[in-house]
Amino acid sequence: xxxxxxxxxxxxxxxxxxxxxxxxxxxxxxxxxxxxxxxxxxxxxxxxxxxxxxxxxxxxxxxxxxxxxxxxxxxxxxxxxxxxxxxxxxxxxxxxxxxxxxxxxxxxxxxxxxxxxxxxxxxxxxxxxxxxxxxxxxxxxxxxxxxxxxxxxxxxxxxxxxxxxxxxxxxxxxxxxxxxxxxxxxxxxxxxxxxxxxxxxxxxxxxxxxxxxxxxxxxxxxxxxxxxxxxxxxxxxxxxxxxxxxxxxxxxxxxxxxxxxxxxxxxxxxxxxxxxxxxxxxxxxxxxxxxxxxxxxxxxxxxxxxxxxxxxxxxxxxxxxxxxxxxxxxxxxxxxxxx
Amino acid sequence: xxxxxxxxxxxxxxxxxxxxxxxxxxxxxxxxxxxxxxxxxxxxxxxxxxxxxxxxxxxxxxxxxxxxxxxxxxxxxxxxxxxxxxxxxxxxxxxxxxxxxxxxxxxxxxxxxxxxxxxxxxxxxxxxxxxxxxxxxxxxxxxxxxxxxxxxxxxxxxxxxxxxxxxxxxxxxxxxxxxxxxxxxxxxxxxxxxxxxxxxxxxxxxxxxxxxxxxxxxxxxxxxxxxxxxxxxxxxxxxxxxxxxxxxxxxxxxxxxxxxxxxxxxxxxxxxxxxxxxxxxxxxxxxxxxxxxxxxxxxxxxxxxxxxxxxxxxxxxxxxxxxxxxxxxxxxxxxxxxx
DNA sequence: CAAATTATTGGGAATGTTCCCAAAAAATGA
DNA sequence: TCATTTTTTGGGAACATTCCCAATAATTTG
Numbered sequence: 001x002x003x004x005x006x007x008x009x010x011x012x013x014x015x016x017x018x019x020x021x022x023x024x025x026x027x028x029x030x031x032x033x034x035x036x037x038x039x040x041x042x043x044x045x046x047x048x049x050x051x052x053x054x055x056x057x058x059x060x061x062x063x064x065x066x067x068x069x070x071x072x073x074x075x076x077x078x079x080x081x082x083x084x085x086x087x088x089x090x091x092x093x094x095x096x097x098x099x100x101x102x103x104x105x106x107x108x109x110x111x112x113x114x115x116x117x118x119x120x121x122x123x124x125x126x127x128x129x130x131x132x133x134x135x136x137x138x139x140x141x142x143x144x145x146x147x148x149x150x151x152x153x154x155x156x157x158x159x160x161x162x163x164x165x166x167x168x169x170x171x172x173x174x175x176x177x178x179x180x181x182x183x184x185x186x187x188x189x190x191x192x193x194x195x196x197x198x199x200x201x202x203x204x205x206x207x208x209x210x211x212x213x214x215x216x217x218x219x220x221x222x223x224x225x226x227x228x229x230x231x232x233x234x235x236x237x238x239x240x241x242x243x244x245x246x247x248x249x250x251x252x253x254x255x256x257x258x259x260x261x262x263x264x265x266x267x268x269x270x271x272x273x274x275x276x277x278x279x280x281x282x283x284x285x286x287x288x289x290x291x292x293x294x295x296x297x298x299x300x301x302x303x304x305x306x307x308x309x310x311x312x313x314x315x316x317x318x319x320x321x322x323x324x325x326x327x328x329x330x331x332x333x334x335x336x337x338x339x
Numbered sequence: 340x341x342x343x344x345x346x347x348x349x350x351x352x353x354x355x356x357x358x359x360x361x362x363x364x365x366x367x368x369x370x371x372x373x374x375x376x377x378x379x380x381x382x383x384x385x386x387x388x389x390x391x392x393x394x395x396x397x398x399x400x401x402x403x404x405x406x407x408x409x410x411x412x413x414x415x416x417x418x419x420x421x422x423x424x425x426x427x428x429x430x431x432x433x434x435x436x437x438x439x440x441x442x443x444x445x446x447x448x449x450x451x452x453x454x455x456x457x458x459x460x461x462x463x464x465x466x467x468x469x470x471x472x473x474x475x476x477x478x479x480x481x482x483x484x485x486x487x488x489x490x491x492x493x494x495x496x497x498x499x500x501x502x503x504x505x506x507x508x509x510x511x512x513x514x515x516x517x518x519x520x521x522x523x524x525x526x527x528x529x530x531x532x533x534x535x536x537x538x539x540x541x542x543x544x545x546x547x548x549x550x551x552x553x554x555x556x557x558x559x560x561x562x563x564x565x566x567x568x569x570x571x572x573x574x575x576x577x578x579x580x581x582x583x584x585x586x587x588x589x590x591x592x593x594x595x596x597x598x599x600x601x602x603x604x605x606x607x608x609x610x611x612x613x614x615x616x617x618x619x620x621x622x623x624x625x626x627x628x629x630x631x632x633x634x635x636x637x638x639x640x641x642x643x644x645x646x647x648x649x650x651x652x653x654x655x656x657x658x659x660x661x662x663x664x665x666x667x668x669x670x671x672x673x674x675x676x677x678x
Numbered sequence: 679c680a681a682a683t684t685a686t687t688g689g690g691a692a693t694g695t696t697c698c699c700a701a702a703a704a705a706t707g708a
Numbered sequence: 709t710c711a712t713t714t715t716t717t718g719g720g721a722a723c724a725t726t727c728c729c730a731a732t733a734a735t736t737t738g
Contacts, residue, residue, distance in 0.1 A: 005400075005458075005482060007724055018688045023726060031686060048478055053456040054397045055724035058693050061344075063393070065457075074419065079412045086439060095453055098437045100425060114434055117392040118404075119344075139387055143344060256625060286595060288627035346694055357718045362696060372716060394694035397723045 006049040014047075015039055026051070057119065066309065067115035069099045069108060069125040071152070075253055076281055077298060078126070081150065084302025085124055092310050094121070103225075105130040112136040116143070122309045124302075126151040129191045129225060146312040146320075150305040152194050160308040161324045162301050166196045169294035169329035170203025170248070173276045176292070177246045178211045180337055182274055186219040186237050186244035188230065188254055197222075197250055200278065204248055219244055230257040238265060238273075245273055246337075252277035252284050255291055259336065274337040289335025297327050345388040353386075354378055365390070396458065405648065406454035408438045408447060408464040410491070414592060415620050416637060417465070420489065423641025424463055431649050433460070442564075444469040451475040455482070461648045463641075465490040468530045468564060485651040489644040491533050499647040500663045501640050505535045508633035508668035509542025509587070512615045515631070516585045517550045519676055521613055525558040525576050525583035527569065527593055536561075536589055539617065543587055558583055569596040577604060577612075584612055585676075591616035591623050594630055598675065613676040628674025636666050 008022040015022070017036070024032045025040035026049075032040075043049075057063040066089055070078040086096050097120065101108035108128050115123060116139065123140055125147065134154045140147045141159065150162040177185050187204045190197025201220070208215055218240065221233045230249075234257065237244055249255035255277030262273055269275060269289055277284060280295035304325045312320055347361040354361070356375070363371045364379035365388075371379075382388075396402040405428055409417040425435050436459065440447035447467050454462060455478065462479055464486065473493045479486045480498065489501040516524050526543045529536030540559070547554055557579065560572045569588075573596065576583055588594035594616030601612055608614060608628055616623060619634035643664050651659055 005724095009724080019725080020689075020727085021687055023724095024687090027726080033686060036686080048481055050452070050455040050478075050482075052397070052458065052724050053453075054393050054402070054458055055693085056726075058391070058393045058397060058695095058723090059725055059727090061693075073412070074415060074422070076413060079418055083413070083439065083441075095436075095457075097434075100422065102422075113389070114392075116389040118434075119391065119393055139389075142387055143389075260625070283622045283625065286599070286622060287625050344694095348694075358695080359697085359719075360717055363717090366696080370716060375716080391694050394723085395696075397693090397725095398695055398697090400723075 005052070006044075006047045007052070008049075011040060011043050011047065011049060014043060061119070062121050063095075063119050064093055065095045065097055065118070065120050066122045066124060066306075067097050067099060067111075067120040069101055069111050069115075069123070069127075071101050071103045071108075071126060071128045073100060075251075076283075077151075077279060080298040081126075081302035081305075084299035085306040086302070088303050088306035088310070094310075101128050103128045103130065105133075109136045112139070116140070116145075120145065122146045122148070122313055124148050124150060124305050124309060127154065129193055132193055146309055148305045148309045148312075150301050152196060155195055158322050160305075160312065160322045162305045162308065162327070163196065163325075164296045164301070164327045164329050166199035166329075167203040167206075169278065169296075169331070170200035171207045172203075172329075172331050173278070173292075173294050174204050174207035174248055175210070176331055176333065177248065177274055177276060177337060178207065178213065180270070180274065182246035183213060184216070184219065184242065184244045185213070185246040185248060187221070188233055188237075188247060188249045188258070189220060189222045190250040191224050192222055200250060225250070225254070227253060227257050230254045231261055234258045234261040238262070238267070243273070246270075246275070247273060248276045250278060252279045252281040252291060252293055255293065255336075256281075256283065256287055259287060259289075259291065270335070270337045270339070276337060280332055284332075285334070292334045292337040293332050295330045295332050300327060344391070345383075345386045346391070347388075350379060350382050350386065350388060353382060400458070401460050402434075402458050403432055404434045404436055404457070404459050405461045405463060405645075406436050406438060406450075406459040408440055408450050408454075408462070408466075410440050410442045410447075410465060410467045412439060414590075415622075416490075416618060419637040420465075420641035420644075423638035424645040425641075427642050427645035427649070433649075440467050442467045442469065448475045451478070455479070455484075459484065461485045461487070461652055463487050463489060463644050463648060466493065468532055471532055485648055487644045487648045487651075489640050491535060494534055497661050499644075499651065499661045501644045501647065501666070502535065502663075503635045503640070503666045503668050505538035505668075506542040506545075508617065508635075508670070509539035510546045511542075511668075511670050512617070512631075512633050513543050513546035513587055514550075515670055515672065516587065516613055516615060516676060517546065517552065519609070519613065521585035522552060523555070523558065523581065523583045524552070524585040524587060526560070527572055527576075527586060527588045527597070528559060528561045529589040530563050531561055539589060564589070564593070566592060566596050569593045570600055573597045573600040577601070577606070582612070585609075585614070586612060587615045589617060591618045591620040591630060591632055594632065594675075595620075595622065595626055598626060598628075598630065609674070609676045609678070615676060619671055623671075624673070631673045631676040632671050634669045634671050639666060 008019050012019045012022045022040050025037040073079050099111040105128055148160045153161045189201050223229050247258055255275050258275050277291050277293040280293045284291035284293050347358045351358045351361045361379050364376040412418050438450040444467055487499045492500045528540050562568050594614050597614050616630050616632040619632045623630035623632050
């Protein structure tokens, strides 16, 4: 009993059949006598039989499993992307293995090795902020395992990608600040290693330029997305001899941290300083004042990424052309920029 | 190239060796000539060799993989539990497959079938609110695959469990409300199918009794944890001819929803009505007023559950005794109950 | 009722790896 | 140098399943 799982051979022996017949009965193959099938099915249930997916995957060399690697899942963003992807993949008969790289390049590499070893049929990935070398992802390409990047993408790889229009979202956010009369707009940016944080920075810069506002380097701070650092940088900005009158933050957690710092100093939001975030985390509607932010279609990012992967999985025979999907964002105006 | 992964046999042929020798070289077995090992290792890297975990698992009948089933992961709770568990399991050389039952009994059963088929070595689970029949978990027991319940536990199964002291947390929360002078305390409870929501209800009832307050059935509402319903029920409570002067909510999202409803009606918190939640979600410190809540050691729940599972996995030989770990909670007092 | 057809069943290969045991090669000792 | 020991290598079996092809049983047809 211990350590032994029921196999088709156990069932075959018990019913005096061959494993082939049992296999056919279990998989619903037509060439089995109705009575035989019923006997097999009944005994299978009774013996707690569960097919061994390892053996099947080994034989068919497909696991019907997709790996997903995300850098974190404490904020609501990645869980929601995962739910979207999982929904689409489950409908297509795929399971999902989620890996959490925890923003560590080392762990991310270990994750890819593990997924490769367990022979996932495809990979959805949003890389860590430390990742500058993408060789561990190229191995998948070389082995013919489709990869789709989402949210944080690698420009150099010819694979499918899903992002939002970060440039445009940032541009419109800053434009909105300018329209409410703000002139010294700071940007608490993400690390330069992330393509989306570079795009948001460019959107910010171009908006300033369009309205003829000077770009002040002391108002632009790139940071590594750890919230205690955000706290330090916001304080630093507020301590400047000429402090900003608005802050565009790389994401909502950063913006919310900024709100706390600003409120603790007794400054008025948005009069003394306005704040804009990025993502529209559910929490952003609940803080006081409500956070103006650039909303992303989060679930849709996951769904689209899954669909691109399935496309590639399905027509593997003829030449595959990678696609890039860019979803649009929407500016949500709340109390942090407007009374 | 396409569809074919490098195997030890490919390497063996290329070097004119047997697969046995290549296997030994790759696994670090001592009985291999140093030069041979070097050649094998070099060629393996060059050919992008990745061991086939499916074949190994099939042979050794252990996958070094643990399944985790959670009912949701949009709130911060389950992701954080998962991170705690994953940390401990990764150190012991185990991978993790996360399944999201989405509060659906059907999906939960499908999840267990999938995990059984892919031969996970163990299971960590927090069941759905719909789950009343636990037979799909008993199959694991019968097959000798260890199961550990956390957060939402099944009392009837003789397996290891990790919870917090829900009764005590609820009792102290209600006691706190009474001490601030509240007399008509409502309880927005969770579904009766969840053991922790029953325990919290009992804590609430006993606290009322201890202080000689009457139990008013119209102030106790069990609901299914979908937030739009919370909205309806809070409004209902406030519309009573004798509305409550305090509300103890089953969890923080519910309490925060209540805060919104109460504020929208122009009532003063905590003077007109005080609110207490359960969990100390990060968001609870950020809303206005801050939410008084019962904090749980979330990461530790995951860590402990993982440790109990590893215990069982390691001494499978001699008689195993299931353990139940009950972690303690802490009342965090904020503006929603005290000025 | 025999022959032909169809329905059902069985046997074996293949998937990629490890591990045991035997065989071969190299090293050691007298 | 030859026997003995030690090191290194090779050849299966085993894991659970599917799928192809052949074999057998059942059914139909003339």
